[in-house]
Amino acid sequence: MTIQLEGECLDGTPPVAAVEAALRWLAVRKDGRPLRFLRYAIEDPASESAAVLDCLVRPTASMTTAAPEVRALAVWGLILDEIAKIGSTAESRRRNTLCAAFRTGEREWKATLDDRFGQLRELRGVFGDPPPTTTTPMHKAWRRAVSDKLAPCLARDLAILAVDGEAWRPYVEIARATSPEPRASGGRTPSGGAQPVFLERLLVAVEMRRRTAHRRLTVRNVVAREDGVGGYMARALTGWTGDLASIPVKAIFGCHVETSPGAQPGDPMIVDLRFPKPLRKGERHEFISLACEDDPDEERYWINVDVDHHGIAPGVVDGEGKVTGGLSISITFDDCVPEACWWYAEQTDYERLVRPPAGDRRLLEIRRGVVEHTFLGPCHPREEYGIAFRWPQP
Template sequence: MLGCLVAPTASLPSASPETRAFAVWGLVVDEIGKVGSVVEPREHFVLLAAFRLPPVPDSGWAPTLGERFGQLAEVRGLFGARKPLSNTPMNKAWAGALEMLAAAVAGRLGHLEGEDWLPYVEIGRSAMTGTPPGGGSPEEFRAPSEGAQPVFVERMLVTVVMHRRTALRRITERDIVARKDGLDGYDVQAGTGWSGNLTELPVVALWNCRLVAVPGEDPGDPVLARLRFRRKLRLGERYAFVSEALDWKLDEVRRWISVEVDHHGVAPGGLTIRVKFDEACLPAACWWYAEQLEVERLRRPAPGDPRLLDVGDGFVQHTFEGSCQPREEYGIAFRWPQR
């Protein structure tokens, strides 16, 4: 009897039974939200009660459907001026709303395949935990700036390859969650003086995106390199992509590798920075920093400070365990030997 629900999720990439269950649950929750915009409030509230969705009464939703309908009867004005004496009004609303919901879910089941299911997995997980899609409650993160990119980053892995004292290559892997419908790309600053040739941009799209240049509005404004996604994302949809930045200023000495949070934040433990130093040019000391002024990040920590990183044979990395806040910078700094 459950075959009509189980079979369509078989195309979900590398899906465990739990993931497939979240996908179906997310589809039901999403369609309840859509149905709620076209039906009467009583029908919408009956669906919420039936599936135990928010808003939840102070005492929590009761175990049985009949008892939950009894809870709805206590909501003033939902079923008329007077409190219903029986569950009959709720049963009638349930019959009509359920028919609409079943038709909507059945219609979507016939069109979803493969990666189409991924947004519903996130919706399903969020509905079970009571958190917004993308992880992290709003209280954990500061408000982003007005121009922040509408994404929440679940994982960011930055790998930097040094040439002498210059950051020659910087490869960034991002797993994001869209914070608005229709999101089609991610912007990175690409420098100034662009003449219109894409090959001049020091940015390369490596995986699951393509490079599009966005010139500034006024002369001298920074050129943005837009990493265009393969499709437009829905609110709450996950997406992964990889890019690379190249540094052509081989005579410029770097004193830190920094990540600026120009979006809605990074999940706890989601940011990792790795640096491979040139074997012929190792730093005298290396340490990580978070949310510091430039003068502070350049100050070498005292011996024994947990922020110090062992340079060893030239490979260092650090994962930031806490949340990375909007409008802040996180990175790894180093002190070069005096010549």
């Protein structure tokens, strides 16, 4: 089999120069890891990510039934696999600069590419001892690594994978296996009163009755951040009611309900979902709760998740469309359907109610009365995430 690397291949795979340009674009992003932009490129063909990264994501179309999340994981796993092959030892300059450029491994990498290369000076012996006083050696190693090694290898692989969807599967597993343990991320620490758990998965399924949230089923997969975590304080924040109101919560699986009065007169009852036994630090537990709306006449304008704990992992969806990690929200409407729905993240109450313009990637399609969204990136402590909607005007 002959693989044409310079110029367009017969199956539509890109030249090495296009792959190299895409890799350089990914490396200089300051606002997220590469996996985030790979998924954007697949989900939103009109986005900047799609225009630049098309050469990387287009070959994943051979995975004909795979969800965008899985296709993005496949590309990311392929990149990780090729990086691991570069250099004969763990002290390889090229390999280490690639790891910094693409933010791989356990390290909490800084935002800019130059700052990440600056972090490499902490690696004893890799760039000399004593270490260099500038990042010039790292930039030189990066240019050689991406031009001479990574881009040509990826172009060769993409040509093959573009015609064999099954061959992508090992790379999906590589991406999943090498992902670091989810963290609160980005240097954002939880507040002192945050619940001492990290959520590996949070599924929120809301059933609307007219314009109110009638039922809200929540599945949580938590990891204890300290010893002796005996439960989880639940609040279902559904929308604007003059304030963010709590609604009654029932235990369904893996927990039981204990209630106590609020801290101040007039505060809502505190609902604790108690676990069968206290969790040790690092121990995992799944539990399910159901919230039922007391006021069936209160109009809602969003479904909200308040991250009052240590954060939520990035979104992951398997080949069958099942959400296996991260925050996912689905809303089922009855015969009263909004005229528009969109997801929001880390916005003020006012900002989240502003409808995005036509073509914006945050706009969501309502299919057979259902709208849903899985958040790609991690959800940070002390922030709020959700789906907002606009009802038809009389």
